[in-house]
Amino acid sequence: AERDGETGDMIARRMRLLGPAYRLFYENPLRIERGSGVFLYDQNGEEYLDAYNNVVGVGHAHPRVVEAIAAQAARLCTHTRYVQEPILRYAEAILPGFGGQLAADGHIMFTCTGSEANDLALRIAQHRTGRNGVIITSEAYHGNSFLTAGLSPSLGRRSPLGQWVRQVPTPDSYRIPRDTMVPWFLEQVERQIDDLERHGNGLAAFICDSIFSSDGIYDAPADLLAPVADLVRRRGGVFIADEVQAGFGRTGRAFWGYRRHGVDPDMVTMGKPMGNGFPVAALVVRSDIVAGFGRDIRYFNTFGGNAVAIAAAQATLDILREEKLPENADRVGDYIRAGFARLQGRFPVIGDIRGVGLYVGVEMVTDPVSREPDGALAARIVNGLRDRHVLISATGVHANILKIRPPLVFTTGDADRLLLHAEALLEELAG
Numbered sequence: 001a002e003r004d005g006e007t008g009d010m011i012a013r014r015m016r017l018l019g020p021a022y023r024l025f026y027e028n029p030l031r032i033e034r035g036s037g038v039f040l041y042d043q044n045g046e047e048y049l050d051a052y053n054n055v056v057g058v059g060h061a062h063p064r065v066v067e068a069i070a071a072q073a074a075r076l077c078t079h080t081r082y083v084q085e086p087i088l089r090y091a092e093a094i095l096p097g098f099g100g101q102l103a104a105d106g107h108i109m110f111t112c113t114g115s116e117a118n119d120l121a122l123r124i125a126q127h128r129t130g131r132n133g134v135i136i137t138s139e140a141y142h143g144n145s146f147l148t149a150g151l152s153p154s155l156g157r158r159s160p161l162g163q164w165v166r167q168v169p170t171p172d173s174y175r176i177p178r179d180t181m182v183p184w185f186l187e188q189v190e191r192q193i194d195d196l197e198r199h200g201n202g203l204a205a206f207i208c209d210s211i212f213s214s215d216g217i218y219d220a221p222a223d224l225l226a227p228v229a230d231l232v233r234r235r236g237g238v239f240i241a242d243e244v245q246a247g248f249g250r251t252g253r254a255f256w257g258y259r260r261h262g263v264d265p266d267m268v269t270m271g272k273p274m275g276n277g278f279p280v281a282a283l284v285v286r287s288d289i290v291a292g293f294g295r296d297i298r299y300f301n302t303f304g305g306n307a308v309a310i311a312a313a314q315a316t317l318d319i320l321r322e323e324k325l326p327e328n329a330d331r332v333g334d335y336i337r338a339g340f341a342r343l344q345g346r347f348p349v350i351g352d353i354r355g356v357g358l359y360v361g362v363e364m365v366t367d368p369v370s371r372e373p374d375g376a377l378a379a380r381i382v383n384g385l386r387d388r389h390v391l392i393s394a395t396g397v398h399a400n401i402l403k404i405r406p407p408l409v410f411t412t413g414d415a416d417r418l419l420l421h422a423e424a425l426l427e428e429l430a431g
């Protein structure tokens with residue numbers, strides 16, 4: 001597709017000003033000037049269907065969130081060292097939804113990013129247990145801080161892992177038989193706990209994203225994580241659910257991904273959609289787990305939980321609940337998966353369709369028997385859909401898994417538009 005000279009100049013300026021670490025989406029990068037609901041608009045007012053943005057859960061520029069942010073910014077924006085009602089009201093609104101021990105006596109601590117929330121969770125886990133070891137999945141992403149980058153092998157081979165970080169393989173439901181998955185995974189975790197005890201001072205925490213997004217989007221089996229949490233606790237560690245991707249209704253009516261697994265975590269971290277784009281993130285932690293840390297360590301976060309962030313978070317939570325968006329995520333997500341399942345009959349390069357709620361993974365393979373990943377085909381689909389004004393991306397080590405994760409206000413009509421373009425493109429590519 002065409003690229004105008006002005007956009008080309010902006011890309012060159014961007015490269016010079018922002019440097020090499022800044023990546024753009026798509027072979028033909030998009031210039032975006034405005035968003036509304038599930039749509040983005042470029043400099044010419046052309047509309048794009050956003051089937052990718054999981055930060056704006058309630059939709060781009062939702063008027064109620066915009067109004068809440070603007071009204072609070074006009075009144076006051078200060079930190080958490082004054083007594084203020086809205087932060088208490090938000091905590092009371094959200095804590096009961098965590099279930100189990102967290103709902104009974106949990107605390108919520110506010111940060112600005114998911115990385116910071118995970119960083120804090122790990123510091124609390126290490127303080128609590130007196131140990132350093134952390135177990136993650138093999139393609140995990142948990143953040144961009146020094147500590148969390150060390151828990152993020154998906155940053156690439158040259159990005160060092162922390163010294164006491166151990167990896168377990170991804171629970172790949174496409175390649176590992178269902179009936180062996182749970183015992184197999186438990187054995188992997190146990191082996192790494194043994195290794196940490198042998199070579200270090202043992203296990204502080206197991207942390208995972210319950211939709212395994214950077215690993216390649218794996219939703220199942222839902223009986224996987226509860227026995228892992230039991231094992232981790234038996235061996236003296238804590239279980240941290242990283243809900244930055246799976247939380248806030250993204251994975252459906254359970255609202256939190258771990259609740260679909262029936263786990264009662266020691267800590268939960270969240271971010272991304274929490275303020276519908278306004279930076280706000282948090283850690284929810286059992287009171288007994290954080291008691292010693294709270295006593296021994298001075299903790300303060302200048303912007304975490306500021307009054308404007310809380311206003312954005314409250315409006316977002318109210319909308320998610322009132323508009324029953326987690327239920328919509330289940331309904332429309334299943335509709336998209338059923339649509340791809342129909343396409344799979346005609347296009348066997350669609351190897352697997354998975355996910356839960358509005359988190360859809362479609363794995364592209366060279367052929368369904370060898371199941372060999374086809375990252376080149378996935379890239380052609382991502383770029384081809386972009387040229388058809390439908391925005392998605394790809395994930396996994398081989399970047400061969402289409403990643404479809406629209407705002408939760410996506411309708412079945414929007415899904416039809418996505419599926420029609422996917423079908424036409426697959427026909428074109430099959431030539």
Ligand code: PMP
Nearest residue numbers: 113114115141142143209244271
């Ligand atoms: N955990 C997971 C599972 C994530 O996907 C991300 C962000 N992609 C983070 C943590 C880090 O969040 P942030 O970018 O807000 O620091």
